[in-house]
Structures are given as C-alpha cells and as structure tokens.
Amino acid sequence: MLSAVLSMGLAPATLAQTSDVPPAPAEKPDPNAPSAAPEEPIINLLDREPEPLFSDTLVPYAPARASSPGIKGGLRQGALYLMAKLTPDSPPLNEGLIWRIYSETTNADGRLQLVATSQGGDAEFRLDPGTYLIHTAYGFSQATNRIVIGKEVQSKMVTLNAGGIKFGAALKDGEDLDGRAVAFDLYGMEFNQRGERNLIASNVKPGSILRLSANTYHVVSKYGDVNAVVRADIQVLPGKLTEATIFHKAAGITLKLVNERGGEAIANTTWSVLSPGGDVVVEATGAFPDFVLAEGEYEALARNNGRTYLHTFQVEPGEDREVEVVTSISELASQQQSSINN
Missing domain, CATH: 2.60.40.10 (Immunoglobulins)
Structure with a gap:
C-alpha cells in the first residue's frame, strides 16, 4: 500500500492584538474522522x-x-x-x-x-x-x-481515489531483467480520434513507481529495440501499490560473419534479419551487431564484398548467444546437408 504520513502545515501568522485582527484559522481536518459531505461541498x-x-x-x-x-x-x-x-x-x-x-x-x-x-x-x-x-x-x-x-x-x-504501479520485467524462468534495456509505456484504455490510445507515461524503467488514479491501464513493455514487446492490461486499486512484472520470451543475439567456425569476425558487413515469411525484422552494419529478439526462427542475411551469405537460426528465451554465418564452401555445404537431413 502506498504510504502516507500526516504533515503539519505552516501555522498562520500571529497578528497584533487589535480590534482588526482576522478570525483565528479553523482547526485542521481530523484524518480519522469519517468522510461526510460538508455543508458547502467542493x-x-x-x-x-x-x-x-x-x-x-x-x-x-x-x-x-x-x-x-x-x-x-x-x-x-x-x-x-x-x-x-x-x-x-x-x-x-x-x-x-x-x-x-x-x-x-x-x-x-x-x-x-x-x-x-x-x-x-x-x-x-x-x-x-x-x-x-x-x-x-x-x-x-x-x-x-x-x-x-x-x-x-x-x-x-x-x-x-489513487494508487500506484511498480514496474518489473523478467524472463520466463524468473530471471530479473532490471538493469537491462527494458522500458515501459503506459496508456489509458480509451482511444482518441486517430484510433490510438492516449499515452500517459513513456520510457519508464523497471523498479519505477507511478502514482495514478484508480483505473485500468494498458502497459507496453519493450525489451531491446526490435520486436521483444509484451502488452498487458493492469488495474490500479485506490490506496494500493500494484506490482506489475512483465515476462519476456526473448534473448540477446550477436551476429558474426566468419571465414570458418570460430574465426575472426569480418568487418564492413551489412546485415538483415528476416522473419520466416521473409519480412525484414532489423538491419545493421558492422562486425558484431547485437539485438534482443523475440522467441522464434530467423534468417540472418550477411552482405560483404559483393557476396551474400544466409544462415537460419533459432532464438530461445533467455539464451543469449553468438550466431556465426560462415563464408567457406565446405561449411555452407555442411549446413545445407544438415538442413536436408532434418
């Protein structure tokens, strides 16, 4: 529950005892008094x-x-x-x-x-x-x-009539993602004239607490900058702190173009990561591009020195690893044969 402690306010100034002295301030509200409609309600x-x-x-x-x-x-x-x-x-x-x-x-x-x-x-x-x-x-x-x-x-x-949300993120096995590239966006449940939800807060980090009116909210959690995105509707109760932990099925992947398995990464390589349907998921340039990708199958397409190399790989939740794309003919033939046998 969100904590709240009584704070004594500034006392009214003491004026000289004359006939023009304003009336003494009324007593402060009693925090323990039952809520009742005042004679002149707000x-x-x-x-x-x-x-x-x-x-x-x-x-x-x-x-x-x-x-x-x-x-x-x-x-x-x-x-x-x-x-x-x-x-x-x-x-x-x-x-x-x-x-x-x-x-x-x-x-x-x-x-x-x-x-x-x-x-x-x-x-x-x-x-x-x-x-x-x-x-x-x-x-x-x-x-x-x-x-x-x-x-x-x-x-x-x-x-x-307010409460709060404390944000957290973890992998499916419960491993905490605090300190990693995780952020939350908070939206209202209503849609605006463009058919979009109204954004309340963006780029909220794990462990953060947002004070909110009691209501239901739409939370979008993003792990990395590609496609590891999880959505959820979360209810905030009045006077309560709701701890919302979002579980991601994703992993960190580093790509390398090498002449042979375990070899040096080749620089000046242009990369595309494709979905099984051939759609581009993410693109990059360099010897060691790294991404956080959602669970699933992908194809790495590497271009270097006028040649193109392909390699299919699998992303398992929580298993961060390097994916090597080899240029040697023997390695490529071995991969093709392995694919046919499977």
Whole structure:
C-alpha cells in the first residue's frame, strides 16, 4: 500500500492584538474522522460545463502572512487550508502533492489565471473573495474542484481515489531483467480520434513507481529495440501499490560473419534479419551487431564484398548467444546437408 504520513502545515501568522485582527484559522481536518459531505461541498468539475485550458502564467497575489502588524489587507482575504488523501480511509499525504489555485476569471486568451501554487503535503492559501478552482496533482493522479472563498477561514480535504504501479520485467524462468534495456509505456484504455490510445507515461524503467488514479491501464513493455514487446492490461486499486512484472520470451543475439567456425569476425558487413515469411525484422552494419529478439526462427542475411551469405537460426528465451554465418564452401555445404537431413 502506498504510504502516507500526516504533515503539519505552516501555522498562520500571529497578528497584533487589535480590534482588526482576522478570525483565528479553523482547526485542521481530523484524518480519522469519517468522510461526510460538508455543508458547502467542493463541486467536482465533471458536474460543470468544460472550462478553458489552464494558464501557466502565475498572477501575483497577496502573501499568506502580513508583513507587519496592523496591515488591513489580510482582513479582506479568506484563508484556505487544504489536505489530500488517497482514499477516504487513508491518512493524509505529507509529500508529493502539487497544489494549483486558479481564478475562474479568464484572461484575454480565454485561459484561467493561475493564482497560487504549493508543493509538498498540506497547503495554506490567503485568497481574495471569489470563486476558484483547486487543482490537486499527485504524480499522474489529478483532481479539480471548485470552491467559493469569502472572508472566513475554510479547511478542505481532497480525496484523490489513487494508487500506484511498480514496474518489473523478467524472463520466463524468473530471471530479473532490471538493469537491462527494458522500458515501459503506459496508456489509458480509451482511444482518441486517430484510433490510438492516449499515452500517459513513456520510457519508464523497471523498479519505477507511478502514482495514478484508480483505473485500468494498458502497459507496453519493450525489451531491446526490435520486436521483444509484451502488452498487458493492469488495474490500479485506490490506496494500493500494484506490482506489475512483465515476462519476456526473448534473448540477446550477436551476429558474426566468419571465414570458418570460430574465426575472426569480418568487418564492413551489412546485415538483415528476416522473419520466416521473409519480412525484414532489423538491419545493421558492422562486425558484431547485437539485438534482443523475440522467441522464434530467423534468417540472418550477411552482405560483404559483393557476396551474400544466409544462415537460419533459432532464438530461445533467455539464451543469449553468438550466431556465426560462415563464408567457406565446405561449411555452407555442411549446413545445407544438415538442413536436408532434418
């Protein structure tokens, strides 16, 4: 389960004891209190008309603390204290949160104005009376809520309904592929207008943890840069860390063109690796090209000094090896005879 620890926020500034002192901040939300709808609930944006794109331009706003006693500006503002948790029953998060406060008033470009930001755990803001949008991000999990600010002090708890995925990769015998050329791409389950899944995160390395909204996701794991690709649908549960290990049936293959078995590799060789149907799987140039190939049968085609040499080979999962393509007539005849006998 994703861990979350209560973090104490910034205490409100102490003002001089005068008749103009603003009201004391409300108590922080009790993490153990049962979830109940507040008298003035935060309204989810899904219940409203679509808003324009958010603006990334920060609009200056009054600081959370008055610079000196007796400043009247703080009296004209309301205080907002925010906390977030993964589920209604989990403790508040004390790190990894990004808070953004947007004004509902749009600028000349039709974008919402960014008023204030905060990172870490809980957050406190002093805001002019008005309507705002609270955008809460925890990794790739996000929530946007609407709130009306007056001159009073408000405390709100945001429930993200989020979990996480920890990525891992292994061979079919269980050998760990951490540290090798393995990467993951994460997609949503829905398709866009081009018939493609929406990419959420790319080139994620084994051992990485992504924070995500509870949902089902499509994961593509690629071992090497050729055709060792495995796909899977993985469900993320709220408040849980899902460990997703993808098993690959592939191996590393190094090609060599030699004059005789066990001989020196011949430089300036152009290579093509073909599927049983004759389709080109991968091409390269050099004395020792190496690839990770999915399990199966392939044909290596080597071109050197105006001549072409062919050799059929098999890829077995987890069996990294060298594949030699020989140029000698006797070796080629022996391979052909062996193929006929088989």
